[in-house]
Amino acid sequence: MVASESNASVVLGVLALQGAFIEHIHILSTIPEVKEVIAVRTEEQLNSVDALIIPGGESTSMALIAERCNMLEPLRKFVRAKPTWGTCAGMIMLANEATGAKKGGQQLLGGLDICVNRNQFGSQKESFDTMLHLPDALGDEPFHAVFIRAPVITSVKSDTVKVIGRLEKKIGQTDPETIVAVRQDKLLATAFHPELTRDNRLHSYFVRMALEYKQ
Numbered sequence: 001m002v003a004s005e006s007n008a009s010v011v012l013g014v015l016a017l018q019g020a021f022i023e024h025i026h027i028l029s030t031i032p033e034v035k036e037v038i039a040v041r042t043e044e045q046l047n048s049v050d051a052l053i054i055p056g057g058e059s060t061s062m063a064l065i066a067e068r069c070n071m072l073e074p075l076r077k078f079v080r081a082k083p084t085w086g087t088c089a090g091m092i093m094l095a096n097e098a099t100g101a102k103k104g105g106q107q108l109l110g111g112l113d114i115c116v117n118r119n120q121f122g123s124q125k126e127s128f129d130t131m132l133h134l135p136d137a138l139g140d141e142p143f144h145a146v147f148i149r150a151p152v153i154t155s156v157k158s159d160t161v162k163v164i165g166r167l168e169k170k171i172g173q174t175d176p177e178t179i180v181a182v183r184q185d186k187l188l189a190t191a192f193h194p195e196l197t198r199d200n201r202l203h204s205y206f207v208r209m210a211l212e213y214k215q
């Protein structure tokens, strides 16, 4: 738990069942509008936050752990009611559909009208970083985006899903213009790991979303 001195009143949660949650907690604690950051592992903790980040990691393991901890249903309810941002594996969890899923399928939380393809760029050695323009979220200044065994968004299923970021160059078999960031109302999803840079602008953008929906 990290508290800041500011008088803003937003409480952020980071799902801490599996994956890169610590990095998100650290970067959130640099944002003055965040009153408190909670590592969420229980339904009680989930109910105490205004907005949630679902980190990168391994969506199959994250779903299995969530199921064992009786967190799947509470999370499904939460993401339909409050601002939630899924990064990488978290984006897969938020998608209504996923291809390349584990044999026998894997549990998703859903909520975002998109289809994602897991591990689009192949294995770990196909991880890469690139500069992205996210003008709707961040204006003109590009963002250094780190992709690790990343998914991409292969289709958008509703007019209310706004594409906010695309790859700008061909990487492996993937064409430029491939969608890697979307927003649908209070849900945000990015295929990359913004918590692995020192740039907190996307976290600040999500905190503003959280403040907006709290009012």
Ligand code: GLN
Binding pocket: 055, 056, 057, 058, 059, 060, 087, 088, 089, 090, 092, 118, 119, 148, 149, 150, 151
């Ligand atoms: N490949 C992972 C998955 O399918 C996601 C990787 C990540 O979150 N860095 O869940």
